[in-house]
Amino acid sequence: MIREPRPLRLALRLVVIGYLALLVLWPVSMVVVNTFSDGLGNLADAFGNPAVTSGLRLTLEVAVWSVALNLVFGVGTSLLLTRYEFVGKRTLSTLIDLPLAVSPVVVGLALMLVYRRDAPLGGALYDLGYQIIFATPGMILATVFVALPLVVREVVPVLQEIGDEQESAARSLGGTGWQVFWRITLPAIKWAVVYGVVLALARSLGEFGAVKVVSGNVSLRTQTATLVVEETYANFQQGTAYAVALLLTLAAVACITVVSILRPKEARA
Amino acid sequence: MSQAATAGRLVGVRRRRRTGSRSLGPYSAVGLGVAVVGFALLVLIPLAVVVGAAAAGGAQAFWAALANPQTLNAIALTVGVAVGVAAFNAVIGTVIAWVLVRDDFRGKAVLNVVIDIPFALPTIVAGLVLLSLYGPRSPLGVDVANTRTAVTLAIAFVTLPFVVRTVMPVLEELEVDVEEAASSLGATGWVTFRRVVLPSLVPAISSGAALSFARGISEYGSLVLLSGNMPNQTEVVSVRVLSHIENGDVASAAAVATGMLVIALLVLTGLDLLQRRVARRDS
Numbered sequence: 001m002i003r004e005p006r007p008l009r010l011a012l013r014l015v016v017i018g019y020l021a022l023l024v025l026w027p028v029s030m031v032v033v034n035t036f037s038d039g040l041g042n043l044a045d046a047f048g049n050p051a052v053t054s055g056l057r058l059t060l061e062v063a064v065w066s067v068a069l070n071l072v073f074g075v076g077t078s079l080l081l082t083r084y085e086f087v088g089k090r091t092l093s094t095l096i097d098l099p100l101a102v103s104p105v106v107v108g109l110a111l112m113l114v115y116r117r118d119a120p121l122g123g124a125l126y127d128l129g130y131q132i133i134f135a136t137p138g139m140i141l142a143t144v145f146v147a148l149p150l151v152v153r154e155v156v157p158v159l160q161e162i163g164d165e166q167e168s169a170a171r172s173l174g175g176t177g178w179q180v181f182w183r184i185t186l187p188a189i190k191w192a193v194v195y196g197v198v199l200a201l202a203r204s205l206g207e208f209g210a211v212k213v214v215s216g217n218v219s220l221r222t223q224t225a226t227l228v229v230e231e232t233y234a235n236f237q238q239g240t241a242y243a244v245a246l247l248l249t250l251a252a253v254a255c256i257t258v259v260s261i262l263r264p265k266e267a268r269a
Numbered sequence: 270m271s272q273a274a275t276a277g278r279l280v281g282v283r284r285r286r287r288t289g290s291r292s293l294g295p296y297s298a299v300g301l302g303v304a305v306v307g308f309a310l311l312v313l314i315p316l317a318v319v320v321g322a323a324a325a326g327g328a329q330a331f332w333a334a335l336a337n338p339q340t341l342n343a344i345a346l347t348v349g350v351a352v353g354v355a356a357f358n359a360v361i362g363t364v365i366a367w368v369l370v371r372d373d374f375r376g377k378a379v380l381n382v383v384i385d386i387p388f389a390l391p392t393i394v395a396g397l398v399l400l401s402l403y404g405p406r407s408p409l410g411v412d413v414a415n416t417r418t419a420v421t422l423a424i425a426f427v428t429l430p431f432v433v434r435t436v437m438p439v440l441e442e443l444e445v446d447v448e449e450a451a452s453s454l455g456a457t458g459w460v461t462f463r464r465v466v467l468p469s470l471v472p473a474i475s476s477g478a479a480l481s482f483a484r485g486i487s488e489y490g491s492l493v494l495l496s497g498n499m500p501n502q503t504e505v506v507s508v509r510v511l512s513h514i515e516n517g518d519v520a521s522a523a524a525v526a527t528g529m530l531v532i533a534l535l536v537l538t539g540l541d542l543l544q545r546r547v548a549r550r551d552s
Contacts, residue, residue, distance in 0.1 A: 002448045002451075002452060002458045002461045002462060002466070003458065004458055005458070009372060012364055012367065012368050012372070013368055013372055013374060015361075015364060016364060016365050016368045016369075016380070017376075017380070019361060019365070020365070020380055020383050020384070023422075023425060023426055023429065024383050024386050024387065024426070024429065025383055026402055027398040027399050027401065027402040027403075027426075028386060028390070028398050030398050030401040030402050030408075031394065031397065031398050031401070034401055073304065073307060073308075076300055076303070076304055077304050077308075079297075079300075080297065080300060080301050080304060083291060083297075084291055084292065084293050084297055084301070085291070085292055085293075086292075086293055086301060092305070092308070094537060094538070094541050095308070095312070095313070096308075097537055097540075098312060098316070098533065098534075098537065099312065100480075100483070100484075101480075101483040101484075101487065101533035101534075101536055101537055102316070102487060102529070102530065102533050103486075103487030103488075103489060103506070103507045103510070103526075103529055104487070104489055104490065104507070105489050105507040105508075105510045105511045105514075105526075106316075106319065106487070106507075106510060106526040106529055106530065107315075108514075109319060109510065109514055109519075109522055109523065109526055110315030110316050110318065110319045110526075111315050112514075113315065113318045113319060113322055113519070113523070114314055114315045114318050115315075119318075121314075141311060144311060145311055145312060148311070148312070177294075177296055177297075199389075202388075202389040203389075205391065206389070206390065206391030206392065206393075206394070207391075208391060208392050208393045208489070208490040208493075209392070209489040209490050209507065209511075212511075213511065213514060226391045226392075226393045226394070226490070227393075229391075229393050229394065229397060230393050230493060230494070233397065233494060234494075241397065242397070242401075245391075245393075245394045245397050245398070248390075248391045248394050249390060249394055249398075252386065252389035252390045252391065252394075253382075253386065253389070255389050256382055256385040256386065256388070256389045257382060259385075260381065260382050260385070
């Protein structure tokens with residue numbers, strides 16, 4: 001292994017620590033400093049504000065739905081992509097990544113054009129009693145969209161790596177498809193599914209642009225926590241904005257910490 | 270490690286075991302049907318409708334929407350900053366990956382988690398925290414709010430993990446005996462790095478930079494509070510699309526959005542080709 005000379009090594013280390021401190025650590029620590037600048041007052045104000053509590057509740061509801069849908073869709077699609085042959089498989093595999101590269105605003109626009117009341121599909125759903133745009137279902141759709149590739153991208157490589165010898169063996173011994181999935185496949189991909197879910201959760205709690213377009217951003221009704229941060233900051237309630245941002249930051253840091261603690265476990269196994 | 274896995278897989282760094290794929294049985298055929306219909310209703314049809322809405326006004330209206338001076342300025346700013354930041358990330362991301370893999374010091378584990386914060390942090394919060402350190406009430410006395418520097422800063426923040434997380438797994442799996450052979454034959458450390466290590470990192474660096482570019486041109490949330498969204502100066506493409514939507518000008522919004530979709534598809538297709546080339550060379 002090449003070893004850079006000691007001064008160079010220290011210089012590189014310094015550059016990296018300096019860059020990460022100035023770009024990420026220091027700014028993110030400001031949210032803590034600013035939230036507690038007057039003791040617990042900002043947090044108390046935030047929790048006393050019905051717009052904040054309703055935003056947090058809505059964020060949680062949207063995130064739970066989005067994660068659940070992504071879990072089912074993600075595991076199912078991963079199995080299809082790794083275990084079966086069908087026409088259009090490579091196209092599906094490339095298109096799955098599309099949400100990673102599309103602007104959240106475009107995601108919102110796309111969903112709005114299809115599911116608003118005066119569009120054919122949106123209108124039909126509205127007549128059946130389901131309002132999608134400017135309501136919770138539209139926000140769930142937008143969140144599912146942006147978090148879509150995360151579970152698939154975690155699970156597919158693990159499925160490819162474990163191969164299907166054990167699954168074929170179980171099947172040849174008479175296991176049904178369901179038994180093979182529960183007893184053989186799922187235990188092998190369990191950690192990948194957990195990472196995928198945690199990442200999808202982090203993404204879902206934090207979605208902003210797509211939800212802003214489809215929700216209509218109505219306080220107390222269709223405003224999620226991230227939209228509350230924007231509105232309270234713009235309305236000079238900075239303390240409240242920082243308090244809500246702190247909660248979102250803690251959730252995000254908790255998610256990535258969980259993933260980084262879990263991950264070495266897989267390497268040991 | 271969020272992006273590590275995602276991005277690492279895009280360059281195909283994992284060894285793959287052969288799996289005997291089966292043709293579809295009745296249950297899996299239904300599963301495929303449900304997955305494809307769901308994917309179509311959620312992703313494909315809505316995106317196709319955007320393209321359709323852009324085309325509905327005819328080619329002339331489409332080009333007029335794109336050639337609007339304010340839109341052109343937004344495109345130039347967004348693409349310029351995204352390219353610049355991607356190039357910068359290619360360098361600093363490789364350095365960060367190198368230090369995290371090869372160096373050892375107290376607190377390295379913390380830095381490893383810090384790298385992923387931009388991926389998990391809500392973008393509006395990213396904008397808020399950058400504004401509190403580099404905005405009007407900055408404790409550093411640096412105020413870049415509402416300038417192009419702010420746009421660059423925000424995009425550098427949200428794209429930080431991409432190159433780091435694509436390069437790290439490749440660097441970890443690199444065979445060290447090749448490096449030792451090079452230095453035993455008299456190559457200096459720098460020559461070994463440039464001639465032996467760097468060439469094997471290039472595919473990972475370029476896919477990381479491409480992901481960073483794709484993320485950079487589509488960024489919205491972190492810019493809302495930080496950049497001021499001033500027309501012709503700090504307004505990026507996503508903000509332009511949103512203001513078209515808010516003004517009820519769906520055709521123009523769809524036209525600009527279609528332009529962005531084309532770029533996203535190009536980047537993804539390029540990555541797919543790159544991944545396949547690397548996979549072929551490995552086998």
